[in-house]
Amino acid sequence: WLSDGWEKVKKNKWKAPMYWEKINDEWYVRDFLGIRKINPNEPVCHVSYYEADAYCKWAGKRLPTEAEWEKAACWNEEKQEKTIFPWGNNQPTNEKCNLLESYHWGCTEIGTYPKGVSSSGCQQMIGDVWEWTSSEFTGYPGFKSGFDEYNDKWFTNQKVLRGGSFGTPKMSIRGSYRNFFRLDERWLFSGFRCAEDI
Template sequence: MRGLTADLQRFTRKATRKAPSKATLTERYSTIRRYSEYVCEPLATEDYVVQPSADVSPPKWHLAHTTWFFEEFILARYYKNYTRFHPQYSFLFNSYYESVGTHVLRADRGNLSRPTVEEIFQYRGYVDEHMHWLLRDFPAEALPILEIGFNHEQQHQELLYTDIKFILGHNPLFPAYRKEIKETPHNETDHDFISISDGRYTIGHRGSGFSYDNERAAHTVLLKAFSIRKSLVTNGEYMQFMQAGGYQRPEYWLSDGWAWVKEEHITSPMYWHFTDGTWCRYALSGLERVNPEEPVTHVSFYEAAAFATWKGMRLPTEEEWEAAAPQLPWGLRWEHTNSAYLPYPGYEKPDGALGEYNEKFMINTMVLRGASAVTPENHSRKTYRNFFYPHLRWQFNGIRLCKK
């Protein structure tokens, strides 16, 4: 389920290192770009345009936006006499980079019946052709941007999975995306807790491998001793919370979370349906019975925090999660933490438009750590900081508990 078909090599973010071979750059670029199109292969043309929520982008838009990134930040700057595929695509497919120019509002992306899906694939082909020419003699100073472009496209590959699931999972026909796909390649069976001793821990990215700016600077934190569970909370455990009236008892909920439950009439994880006396859920493979042994997913931070309170436990902070990560099995679900998304001590915002990549979102969101079953291979590391608003549930996220 997880990953690209090739073992993608990591590149340093520093332009001063020895440049990778042309063949390596071209192969890596082609592999990543092809995988985005592979993710979309099962879709009908109509599926590419749907936007059932402001938080979900149409698959067509993802394919175009990732292409725009390479055109805007690499070809337009480093390809001599480059001619853009279309003069309006910079407006249509810019996501939120205000310093680059205006853009279509996120909630309006589904209103773009034109350009057509066929034209988007033509756009991808045009940019890929020019990128392949440039990669033959790629400028060393552009290597950091190229690396961000690779990782940016991999981010959108995961978003393609989550957005496609939202699109198909809210269709009353519950069409399968790929029947053979496994959202949970394996279940975790060791539900014991491990003890992490108190002491000083280095948090954040170190070394020469790639990282986003929000993973830096590495810094030392002092942690008290704590106990954290080896496994994620299962569907069966979450059902017990539901059966105990978890969604009806305000004492378990943060104030904002309780308001959200009442306003949105939330009674179960996203994609769960109670049918003929049985809980079923929509998966990428289609509608199926809820497996009690699988880790629960598609729950918000509000739900994760309420569950932890009901259990008499708590969520880990992101620093605790990172300190414990070397001793934990992780990667099935993005894991909620009890940490707000804020800059690290010593954080430096990159210059120019790429400085908008992470810094502008450091408000009102919560950090998730790890990876999920749909995270591309070699796109996860223990320092990776994912972040979403506390009510959002469409990501493949889950719950890990700490003892109080």
């Protein structure tokens, strides 16, 4: 654990992802449809950056950088080109990803959207959960804000999340869309995927 993350865990008495409950020695999750048993084939949801980072380290892996995430999602190695979405440049459909208009109101099992797989073989890069990356949220090189409220002080201590979630509208998502939150936020339909060096 990162030391400040471990302090948050102790202070807030976190024992599991947000909205998880242990009932009769079994784990359940409370979501928009009620309470149900945890499905091990769904992405974990409602975890902070600290929890995502700690799990990856425990598993002998790490969180991807923002650039690694985008390459896995939208770079077509065979064609040597970047696409707007993992499946190409066509707009999202309910056959390709789980976004707000899919009306699932939660995560779906891995493998549900074979038409949405990226050319690198990654599944469900768009929808289900916002995915934490290890990258600090900063402006791209050369970025100059035209608004005073967008200053370095406001962007401090936040990490980038990518991919959208089941609560993201289709019109608002693309492979390059960046979201950002503080490292201790857990409420934002956030999850993660592990990366490793090869």
